[in-house]
Amino acid sequence: MQRFPRVLSVCCLATIVLLSVGLRSSQAGYCDILLEDLNGDGKVDIYDVTIVARAYGSFPGHESWEPSADIVPDGKINIFDVVRVAVKLGLSLGPSEISTHVQVKPRTLNMKSNGRWITVIIKLPNMVDAHSIDVSSIVLNETVFAELRPFSFEERKESELDLTIKFDRQRVIGLVLEKYSLTNTFDDVTLTVTGSLNNGTLFRGSDTIRVINLQG
Ligand SMILES: [Ca+2]
Ligand SMILES: [Ca+2]
Numbered sequence: 001m002q003r004f005p006r007v008l009s010v011c012c013l014a015t016i017v018l019l020s021v022g023l024r025s026s027q028a029g030y031c032d033i034l035l036e037d038l039n040g041d042g043k044v045d046i047y048d049v050t051i052v053a054r055a056y057g058s059f060p061g062h063e064s065w066e067p068s069a070d071i072v073p074d075g076k077i078n079i080f081d082v083v084r085v086a087v088k089l090g091l092s093l094g095p096s097e098i099s100t101h102v103q104v105k106p107r108t109l110n111m112k113s114n115g116r117w118i119t120v121i122i123k124l125p126n127m128v129d130a131h132s133i134d135v136s137s138i139v140l141n142e143t144v145f146a147e148l149r150p151f152s153f154e155e156r157k158e159s160e161l162d163l164t165i166k167f168d169r170q171r172v173i174g175l176v177l178e179k180y181s182l183t184n185t186f187d188d189v190t191l192t193v194t195g196s197l198n199n200g201t202l203f204r205g206s207d208t209i210r211v212i213n214l215q216g
Contacts, residue, residue: 035071113173124203
């Protein structure tokens with residue numbers, strides 16, 4: 001398992017270096033204080049990419065652990081942290097991300113409901129094995145991580161599986177209330193699920209649900 005992150009980090013770094021040199025040789029992004037500015041020099045550039053790449057695959061206590069590189073704060077340095085720096089550089093790791101269909105249940109979510117879970121069904125494209133999903137990487141709107149259990153696989157059709165996962169309902173409601181300006185009793189909100197496969201490939205999918213926000 002440790003070989004993959006190392007190989008991936010080198011590949012990511014090489015890709016980003018080539019793109020950077022070719023496309024943005026002197027266009028480092030000067031900006032306000034940013035999480036992605038890992039060396040604190042006031043800009044996000046290839047040196048910050050190098051830092052997150054070196055820490056790739058690490059976790060607290062690991063010899064390569066670099067806490068500032070844990071930009072998506074989940075106690076591990078993975079592709080999400082690399083992507084954050086790459087995106088801030090204006091780069092894209094496009095081919096390494098696949099679009100997937102996701103379905104959120106319930107279709108209508110009462111902001112005052114006390115249910116335990118929000119269920120999300122992930123339908124990966126054909127030929128992608130749902131067993132290859134790293135459940136611990138799945139996150140809603142880059143904020144609420146999926147529960148590690150329960151999750152289940154259901155056969156969509158022969159040899160094609162959907163993954164059903166759960167999110168803590170109260171945390172999702174908190175996310176919606178914080179991130180979306182709900183002005184009506186009924187509003188439509190689009191939730192985005194991202195995650196990675198065990199080989200580091202990212203997947204992403206969105207679904208729109210209706211939320212009920214009763215006052216008082
Ligand atoms: Ca920097
Ligand atoms: Ca992280």
